[in-house]
Amino acid sequence: MNKKEWQVILAGEGGQGLVFIGALLGEAAVADGKNAAQSASYTIASRGGFTKADVVISDDEISFPEVTEPDAVLALSAGSLARYADTIGPETVLIYDSALGEGPSGPNQFSVPLSEVVKEAAAEGRRAPLNLVGLGAVLGMIEMVNWDAFEKVLSAKFPAPEVVKANWDALMAGAELVKGLKRDS
Amino acid sequence: MTVAVSDYLREDKLPHLWCGGCSHGVVVGAVARALAALEIAPDQTVVTTGIGCFGKADDYIATHALHGTHGRALPFASGVKAAAPHLTVLALMGDGDAATIGGNHLIHAARRNLDITAIVSNNNNYGMTGGQCSATTPAGKRTSTSRYGSPEPDFDLCDLVIGSGGGFVARTTHYHVRAMEKLIAEAISYRGFSFVEVVACCPTYYGRYNREGDAASMVKLIKDRALSKDKYFKLAPDEREDFFPTGKLHVEEKADFTTRYLEVQKKAGGIKAESKEGSR
């Protein structure tokens, strides 16, 4: 973690909670003593339509708050996968939900069974939100913020301990999915 | 407190600018007498006005005043009353202000039910700018912008306000001066949105365009068409065409905005409801 600035794009559709995880990541970074900026792009539809959250995290001041050279892209929809698959550089980590079907498979491009975690949890009567599983996978790949900070921020955000736990578990499950995958940098 | 009607009038501004025979001065006099009868301190009263002949009404009333843009007397009044519920707030409007350019504000003010008294001196045309038609110019009547007779039907303002949720709705006329004063006083005392329409005359424009004669004959015409609410509704519908009902047309007690907003403040954990009134 000696890099000074991280840039992440969290992309999918309206209603998937991308702005929520973007804000969570940014807030955790600030709680971790860093600077962070999170911006979003969305359409007029509350459900559906391309949506993305940009997060920039830095030890220094952030001059431009939008992502210009992403370190990682999370794609939770077919549309967002198609949008980024060919436009990002080879060093950018791309994590996409394997439920979206066949996708790119470069050295830094990973099809990860994010939806499987959601389904398994549901089968056991738990809730594992897809957005948090996705964010967990990104953080499992690139640990840009200390995990403790997420625990702190989630506890401050949700008064109910069971909600904090469900979100935390989802993050952890996402991180677990990418264990063993190596970033080619 | 001993008050005189003159405490509410800016007598140094008289004579007023309205034409001879115009109803507006009569309405201003009734407003002053109603405020005096209720002994509401001038410095606890705010009058808001818009544009047009009756938009000049605030010049003659010795209270706080907010004279603004055409049709907006009610939203100005709404801000005043919502921010300072202890003040008595009156919106004085012509038919252009209240019914035409400000029609949307009128229906929403009635629905929102802030404790404001709206008084409309309705002379069926725009007097200040040369007698153009308004939303209360009856179909077929001539004005400077309806030379062949207006092709548009007019609003019945009282029905409009009742339909929008107004809790106190009354109509009176230029002729019924005592009733006017009494109804305005009752409207001010009513807690919630109150509405008084004064059927007024504009001899200078509307009267001339429609050959209704001088002020005296116009007022007589109005008097002859005005029936008490009871008499009016006893007529068969096909006999009502030449008349209109007057008096308190609709009175209904309901919680006003301030009362409801105190509940909102309580739920939000704001300052105690009791301490709000008079706190500003």
Add this chain to the structure above:
Amino acid sequence: MQNNIKFLSGNEACAEGAFYAGALFYAGYPITPSSEIAQIASERLPAIGGTYVQMEDEIASMAAIIGASCCGVKSFTATSGPGFSLMQENLGVAVMGEVPCVVINVQRSGPSTGLATNPAQADIMQARWGTHGDHSMIALTPSSVQECYEMTIRAFDLSEKYRCPVLVLTDKTVAQMREKVVLYEPGERKLAERKKPSGPAEEYLPYRADDDGIPPMAAFGDKRLLRVTSSTHNEQGFTNDDPGNAYTLIRRLYDKIEDNVDDIAVFKTYLMDDADTAFIAFGITARAALNAVYKLREEGHKVGLIDMSTMWPFPDRKLKEAVSGCRALLVPEMNLGQLVREVNRICCDKEVYSYTKSDGKNIFPAEIIKAWRESL
């Protein structure tokens, strides 16, 4: 995280700034991308004894905050493009009637309904000239979430001090992005309050200005009767059509702002000491320009940035001074060239280049660098 360090959106920071400044009244009509401010006001104001009213349109919203402010209550509203157009009518009432109030306009892509969820910076001339008639206007343009907070507080200060409406012009990106913000502790920052009248109640003239050009303001409900009017008026607040009176009034309303441009208008400079080229930008574009400046500096180019924190009144003298050592100026902006007109007006001895973009997308640092390479 310390209690006063937050991760907020620009809209949230504007609302926090308003509450810190002491605002207790909001009237508005929701519109993307400003609606968060209305939502927060509706939730927070009743909790602090204040009032939120959702009006039927933006004409009524502007009227209602004027009415509330006349009661001595600090009042504000927020809107975007189409709503800002409707507010122009009663913005003029606040100018002519000298009623302090704050309007936050989150600029979105236009004209008309345009692209509701996309940013633009194309309302700056409307902000200056949108309401009819001769007048001046104060408009602040934050480029970060921290500035959204601080400039909203400052907007209230300026509106109270100069008895006028003050605009905060953000844009969709600045308004909805989240950044770290440090909030003031209660009492930490001094706040301006409007000048109250003194002397016998019956002698109070609502529009008699002091030597500073600003009349003390009574409130509705005070012993001193307050008359507020949007028509050309005398000191008593009655309509007056004497040409001398009209000119004196219009001149005073204009001068009370323009004569204090040095107090009102501030901007931020970055690496300007040895710069031979200055980027002049505001809002989100100033952030892109700053990034571009850092990148070009790494290559050894002497470029600097002026972030126009105040758009109006335009700081003619101070800006001219700030760029006096520069040969060239580049003005990137998300419109077809509005700020560059002002820069051209006062810096006609320099090479002035314009980079414009008006497609609902932000200007990125790489575009500014490209424009700089192509211009110079």
